[in-house]
Amino acid sequence: MKVMTDAKKKKRWPQIRRRLYRNRYLYLLIAVPIVYFIIFKYLPMYGVVIAFENFKIRRGIFGSEWVGFSHFKEYLFDPAFWKLVRNTLLLSFWQILIAFPLPVIFALLVNELPNRRFAGLVQNVSFLPHFISVVVVVSMLTMFCSRDGIINDLIAFLGGTRTSFLIESKYFRFLYVASEVWQNTGWSAIIYIAALSNVNMELYEAAKIDGAGRFRQILNISLPCILPTIVTMLILNTGQMMNVSFDKVLLMQNAATYEVSDIISTYVYRRGLEGAQYSYAAAIDLFSSVINLTMLCITNAVSKKLGQDGLW
Numbered sequence: 001m002k003v004m005t006d007a008k009k010k011k012r013w014p015q016i017r018r019r020l021y022r023n024r025y026l027y028l029l030i031a032v033p034i035v036y037f038i039i040f041k042y043l044p045m046y047g048v049v050i051a052f053e054n055f056k057i058r059r060g061i062f063g064s065e066w067v068g069f070s071h072f073k074e075y076l077f078d079p080a081f082w083k084l085v086r087n088t089l090l091l092s093f094w095q096i097l098i099a100f101p102l103p104v105i106f107a108l109l110v111n112e113l114p115n116r117r118f119a120g121l122v123q124n125v126s127f128l129p130h131f132i133s134v135v136v137v138v139s140m141l142t143m144f145c146s147r148d149g150i151i152n153d154l155i156a157f158l159g160g161t162r163t164s165f166l167i168e169s170k171y172f173r174f175l176y177v178a179s180e181v182w183q184n185t186g187w188s189a190i191i192y193i194a195a196l197s198n199v200n201m202e203l204y205e206a207a208k209i210d211g212a213g214r215f216r217q218i219l220n221i222s223l224p225c226i227l228p229t230i231v232t233m234l235i236l237n238t239g240q241m242m243n244v245s246f247d248k249v250l251l252m253q254n255a256a257t258y259e260v261s262d263i264i265s266t267y268v269y270r271r272g273l274e275g276a277q278y279s280y281a282a283a284i285d286l287f288s289s290v291i292n293l294t295m296l297c298i299t300n301a302v303s304k305k306l307g308q309d310g311l312w
Helices: 002-022 024-052 070-076 081-099 101-112 116-126 134-145 150-157 169-197 201-209 214-238 246-252 255-261 264-274 278-305
Strands: none
Touching: 002 024, 024 070, 024 278, 070 278, 081 101, 081 169, 081 214, 081 255, 081 264, 101 116, 101 169, 101 214, 116 169, 134 150, 134 169, 134 246, 169 214, 169 246, 169 255, 201 214, 214 278, 246 255, 246 264, 264 278
């Protein structure tokens, strides 16, 4: 038996080598993201240890004093804790509530366009804002929303009063979510458009024969067919609730809007990089990651309980 097993192994290796050589370009293609994740995602994980230490640069990670969960306790009793969590969750909530459904609706509308060339043109134009730098987007917001910007010019033309939108805290969340919608709706819709392209056209033909209009076809065919994709994307978005776009918030915020714009990531930036409190900042970031993981697991479990597909 052992001789036969060794013989089979000897026969398998040439086959494996032939497959590797035949698909060498595909393996080379997938090697790039694998190397990226290993270098930039997995190898730096050992640095999480500093969240449990009083990290000193001269002593290094393994030479610094171990303090356990003291940084986490300090963060939980920090006077700014609830404000940071509230601001972060509110921005995430409004982003999911408004910015998440719009790509689905946009994909359904694009799918209903009878002219495929025009549909392709609309799709291409819609995801171009995604490639605009966040710095440029915030600069555009600053120009459009300033007191002498085009929005205030329009308000004044209609008889209204000019308003400084960027220095009034009540407009901050609206401007943030609106800019996210404009920049990412077309890009996020790509995955739903791809899912709609795989729907069997015979289902639509059968629905037409039964007398269903376009709206009924969307409700009874298009939406159910892409529902697994929608659920998967919703689970992934829920798992990022504590990670709001740091760069955009940092560029948009000012002293007048700190009360609503100060979120966990900007607080980590101030305490970690500007204040050189690396251990404390690492503890805050690790705490947020644990919350994200918890939310991801809860959403995945609820999805499976409701009969939908989960991530695992």
